[in-house]
Amino acid sequence: MTWEVLSIIGTIAFAVSGAIVAMEEEYDILGVYILGIVTAFGGGAIRNLLIGVPISALWEQGMLFQIALLSITAVFLFPNNLLKHWRRWGNFFDAIGLSAFAIQGALYATEMNHPISAVIVAAVLTGSGGGIVRDVLAGRKPLVLRDEIYAVWAILAGACVGLGMASSTLELLVLFVITTVLRILSYTFKWRLPNRSLRSNQ
Template sequence: MAWEVLSAIGTVAFAISGAIIAMEEEYDIFGVYLLGVVTAFGGGAIRNLLIGVPVSALWEQEMMFQLAAISITIVFLFPHKLLGPWSRWGNFFDAIGLSAFAVQGALYAVDLDMPIIAVMVAAILTGSGGGMIRDLLAGRKPLVLKAEIYALWAAIAGILISIDMIRSDAVLYGLFLAITILRILSYTYKWRLPSRKIQLP
């Protein structure tokens, strides 16, 4: 049950995120749907490639594609009612998508008996891969590559799940909530990872 619920939460959150960014960049309706779908499913596609699962497995998620399409359609039809709240809640939805997909990606890798590194990579890429593709297609610097703490939370979810600390749906939902809160705190209080800027002569 946790798998399906987290997949649905992540799909809706990232589809909305991609669609709104597409409209901010003044993309046409095709671009809005494309960016919304890529954001929702891009991370899973990259994860599947790296851990040896056929990318075609994504097409088996018919219900998730329907959820994404419905979410994007609502955003496209009622943008003015949603863009205001999005300016206040956009990072919140992004945090939900990151957390839900990170947990889901880690569960996917554990189910395939992957080693801890593979589980971490699956969590990171599922949680942030779609957002990276979204930002690149929108001509923006990918959020995950900035000093701001983002993918680290997905990696932590992957580690906890891979070492078998998470054993029940209730604990998985607790982990999802904890990662979401940590992500919200990190952008609210501007937590940063160490970074260094150099200038070449």
């Protein structure tokens, strides 16, 4: 039940973020729905293809699809009311979604006896793949890879699951809390990874 609740929160957060980006880019209603759905489920779909989970498993998440569609509809109908709350709580819910989905993806890969490299890839794709696809479809540089420490926390979660450091329910919940807190700290204090620019050398 706990993981179902976290998955619901993550689905809502990702669907809403996709819808908001689509509206910022002035997409029509179809574009808003497509971008919202892709953000919520795109990472999981890519993960399933790469680790060998039947793609049909995606269509078994009927309740989550309905929740995503309702969330997108609410954003489209009441953008101004929801945007005020999203600016305050959006990053928090997004952190929950990142942690829950990353751990979920890692567990999928470990259950299929994949090596740790595949477990980490599954965690990253499930946790941040939807955001990458969203930004690409919106014509933006993926913030996940450029602006903030984001995918690193999915890598951390995947490594912990893949190495067997988190396997029991309690250990997974502790890992979820740690990953969420690290993500919150990284955007609160604007942590950045080192980067090198070639423009100054030209």
